[in-house]
Amino acid sequence: MVRNTQQGNAIRQALKKAGRPLSAQEILNLAQKKVPGLGIATVYRNLKSLHEESSVVAVELPGQPPRWELAPAKHHHHFLCNICDKLYEINACPEDLQHLLPAGYTLEEHDLLLRGLCDNCSRNKKQSE
Amino acid sequence: MVRNTQQGNAIRQALKKAGRPLSAQEILNLAQKKVPGLGIATVYRNLKSLHEESSVVAVELPGQPPRWELAPAKHHHHFLCNICDKLYEINACPEDLQHLLPAGYTLEEHDLLLRGLCDNCSRNKKQSE
DNA sequence: GTCGTTGCAAAGCGTTTGCAGCCTA
DNA sequence: TAGGCTGCAAACGCTTTGCAACGAC
Numbered sequence: 610m611v612r613n614t615q616q617g618n619a620i621r622q623a624l625k626k627a628g629r630p631l632s633a634q635e636i637l638n639l640a641q642k643k644v645p646g647l648g649i650a651t652v653y654r655n656l657k658s659l660h661e662e663s664s665v666v667a668v669e670l671p672g673q674p675p676r677w678e679l680a681p682a683k684h685h686h687h688f689l690c691n692i693c694d695k696l697y698e699i700n701a702c703p704e705d706l707q708h709l710l711p712a713g714y715t716l717e718e719h720d721l722l723l724r725g726l727c728d729n730c731s732r733n734k735k736q737s738e
Numbered sequence: 739m740v741r742n743t744q745q746g747n748a749i750r751q752a753l754k755k756a757g758r759p760l761s762a763q764e765i766l767n768l769a770q771k772k773v774p775g776l777g778i779a780t781v782y783r784n785l786k787s788l789h790e791e792s793s794v795v796a797v798e799l800p801g802q803p804p805r806w807e808l809a810p811a812k813h814h815h816h817f818l819c820n821i822c823d824k825l826y827e828i829n830a831c832p833e834d835l836q837h838l839l840p841a842g843y844t845l846e847e848h849d850l851l852l853r854g855l856c857d858n859c860s861r862n863k864k865q866s867e
Numbered sequence: 868g869t870c871g872t873t874g875c876a877a878a879g880c881g882t883t884t885g886c887a888g889c890c891t892a
Numbered sequence: 893t894a895g896g897c898t899g900c901a902a903a904c905g906c907t908t909t910g911c912a913a914c915g916a917c
Contacts, residue, residue, distance in 0.1 A: 612871055612916050633906080648874045653907060655872095671798040671849070674906060688839065691846060701838040706852060709830035710817065713857030717820060720800070720851045723835060728842030741891050741896060762881080777899045782882060784897095803881060 611658075619643035620655045621679075630668045630676035630687070630696050668696065670722070686721040692730040699723060740787075748772040749784045750808075759797045759805035759816070759825050797825065799851070815850040821859040828852060 623639035624631060631639070633652050641647045656677055659665040667675040668687055676696060688697040707716045726734060752768035753760060760768070766781045785806055788794040796804045797816055805825060817826040836845045855863060 610871075610917085614872065614916075616873070646874070649906090650875080650908075651873060657908090667800065669798065669800040671796065671804075675800075686838070688843065699838055699840075703832040703835060703838065706832060706850075709815070709828055709832065710852065710854075711828075711857065713860055714817065715855040715860045716852055717854035719853065720849075721835075722849045723839065723845055724848065725839075725846035726844040728840065731842055731844045739892080739896075743891075743897065745898070775899070778881090779883075779900080780898060786883090 615644050616640070616647055616651050617655050619647065620652060621659070624665065624677065624679050629698070630678040632674055632676050634674075636677065669720070670696070686723065688723040688725070688727070690727040690730055691724055692726060692734070695727065697727060744773050745769070745776055745780050746784050748776065749781060750788070753794065753806065753808050758827070759807040761803055761805050763803075765806065798849070799825070815852065817852045817854070817856070819856040819859055820853055821855060821863070824856065826856060 619640035620636055622643065623636050627635075627639065633649065633656065636656075637647065637649050637652050640652065656665060660667065660677075664680050665677050666680050667677055669675050670689060678698075681698070683700070684702060686699045686702060688699050689695075690697070703721065706719050710716055748769035749765055751772070752765050756764075756768065762778065762781050762785065765785075766776065766778050769781065770776045785794060789796065789806075793809050794806050795809050796806055798804050799818060807827075810827070812829070813831060815828045815831060817828050818824075819826070832850065835848050839845055
C-alpha cells in the first residue's frame with residue numbers, strides 16, 4: 610500500500626505550486642523548504658512512482674535533464690524560450706499529423722517542442738535594437 | 739587546421755552508410771570495423787566537431803541517449819517505432835506552427851517526434867490478431 | 868510491529884577531459 | 893617537426909540502488 614509521507618506531499622506540492630515543469634533539482638530545492646532533510650534520491654523515487662501511476666509527465670528537452678509536471682488535464686505542447694530558458698505550456702496542437710506519415714505507418718503519439726522568444730524576451734530584444 | 743584522420747573518416751563513413759541516426763555506441767561499433775583501436779572518446783570528440791560545423795545533427799529521444807545523423811539537405815522530422823525502436827526520417831512538416839503560439843511569442847525552431855507503429859510492425863501486429 | 872519509505876553513500880551510465888604519445892600536413 | 897588528434901583512464905553530472913534506520917498505518 611502507498612503511504613502518505615511528508616516527503617511525498619512536499620514533492621507533489623512543489624509541482625503543484627510551480628505550475629510549470631521542474632527539474633529534479635528544482636523540485637528538491639522547493640520541497641526542502643518544507644522538509645529540510647529531503648534527499649535527491651527520494652525525489653527521484655517519488656517521481657518514478659508518480660510517473661508509473663501517470664500522475665506526472667516527463668518533458669524531455671534537447672541536451673538537458675528532463676523536467677516534470679503534474680499530468681495535464683488535456684493534451685498540450687511546450688514552448689522553450691531561447692533566451693530565458695523558461696518552458697511554457699502551449700494549449701494548442703497541430704492535429705492531423707497522420708497525413709505526414711508514409712502509407713502503412715500508424716501514428717500513436719506525438720511530441721512537439723516549439724522554440725523561439727517568449728513574449729517578454731521578444732519585447733526586450735526589440736527595445737535593445 | 740583540421741586533419742584528415744583514419745578515425746574521423748571511419749566515423750563519417752559509419753554515419754553515411756547507416757543512413758539513419760545512430761547512437762555514439764553504434765557509431766563506435768561500426769567504425770571499429772575499420773579502425774579497431776578506436777575509442778569512444780574519439781567518437782564523441784569527432785561528433786562534437788562535426789556538430790559545431792553543422793555537418794551532423796543530434797536527434798534527441800525521450801529517455802534515451804541522442805542519436806546522430808549527417809546534416810540533412812532539407813528540414814524534416816522523425817518517426818520512432820514503438821515496437822522495433824527504429825527511428826525513421828519523415829520528409830514532411832506541419833508548417834504554420836506560429837499560429838499555435840500566444841500573441842507576442844516568436845517562433846524560431848520546432849522539433850516534432852512522431853511515434854507509433856512502422857509499416858513492418860503494423861503489418862506484423864495485424865497478422866497476429 | 869510491519870513493512871513501505873527515507874537518507875546516505877556507493878554504483879551506474881553516458882559523456883567529457885587531462886595527459887602523454889602519435890601521426891598528418 | 894609542429895601541433896592537432898588519439899587512446900586511456902579519471903572525472904563529471906544525472907540517476908539509480910543497497911542498506912540500515914525511520915515512521916505511517
